Amino acid sequence: MHSSLAAALFFLLPLSLAANILITVGDGKLVFSPSVVTANVGDTLSFSYYPRNHSVAQSSFADPCHPLGNGGFFSGFQPLSAGPGPVEFVVQVNDTNPIWIYCSQPKDSHCQNGMAMVVNQPASPSPNTLDAYKLAAAKTSNSTSPSQVTGGVFVSRNSTSTTGRNSTVSLIGAGYGPSLSSSSNSSSTSSGSGTGFYGSKTGLGNGNGSSSGSSSGSGSRTKSGSGSGTVSSSTTGGTSAPSPLTFKGAASKTRTGIIGASVVCGVAVLVVFSLV
Numbered sequence: 001m002h003s004s005l006a007a008a009l010f011f012l013l014p015l016s017l018a019a020n021i022l023i024t025v026g027d028g029k030l031v032f033s034p035s036v037v038t039a040n041v042g043d044t045l046s047f048s049y050y051p052r053n054h055s056v057a058q059s060s061f062a063d064p065c066h067p068l069g070n071g072g073f074f075s076g077f078q079p080l081s082a083g084p085g086p087v088e089f090v091v092q093v094n095d096t097n098p099i100w101i102y103c104s105q106p107k108d109s110h111c112q113n114g115m116a117m118v119v120n121q122p123a124s125p126s127p128n129t130l131d132a133y134k135l136a137a138a139k140t141s142n143s144t145s146p147s148q149v150t151g152g153v154f155v156s157r158n159s160t161s162t163t164g165r166n167s168t169v170s171l172i173g174a175g176y177g178p179s180l181s182s183s184s185n186s187s188s189t190s191s192g193s194g195t196g197f198y199g200s201k202t203g204l205g206n207g208n209g210s211s212s213g214s215s216s217g218s219g220s221r222t223k224s225g226s227g228s229g230t231v232s233s234s235t236t237g238g239t240s241a242p243s244p245l246t247f248k249g250a251a252s253k254t255r256t257g258i259i260g261a262s263v264v265c266g267v268a269v270l271v272v273f274s275l276v
Contacts, residue, residue, distance in 0.1 A: 026050035032117035049082030065111035073151025
């Protein structure tokens, strides 16, 4: 009995400790900020975009400004007139190997002018540093991009819980089409569905009336794809609190650190009482 509870605590603890690392893309300069990041397995990287038109692409140290031949991630281009943009591109860290990242915008040679970063930079005395990557990037003649968005998901910056008579939850597809939102209040029931690069969403509230709507997005610079995901929300007494987002894809992001920590604390209490 005791060993089972201890094992459950052991496996739940890493879930509560996973971090979400926010990285700004652009913000007035050709930079990622921070440009050197340390991340653990299970952590997520959330890229927040600023004007004018940037991308996030993974490369190797040996071939800067060009995408990985296999695997890797690419956000596509995010044209903006003001920032931060409405969505974040989220990538999950699957190991602690170095991740070299660049902006593949060819106009003004963003990568060649130093718009690059690294996750889990090799320790000294390794010569593979971000400064060395930037020096090699400056010597490349051009930047290239993958043919389609891959390796991550787009999450609306407004996809957190809200309180009030009305609330809206949005899930963005591939970053090129409009978002689909569903809203509810204390006297109506609404539902909606739509598709994007990574999936669809539905919402449901409680009340007397009904309404529905749908929306879809399409790619303008990349191939489109499809997948599935869900978002749900409920309203009671004028308060709406959507559940965490769930995605199918190469990465996921859930804003459930507090819930995970609560579960761990609960299991820890059970362990203590069982031992007593």
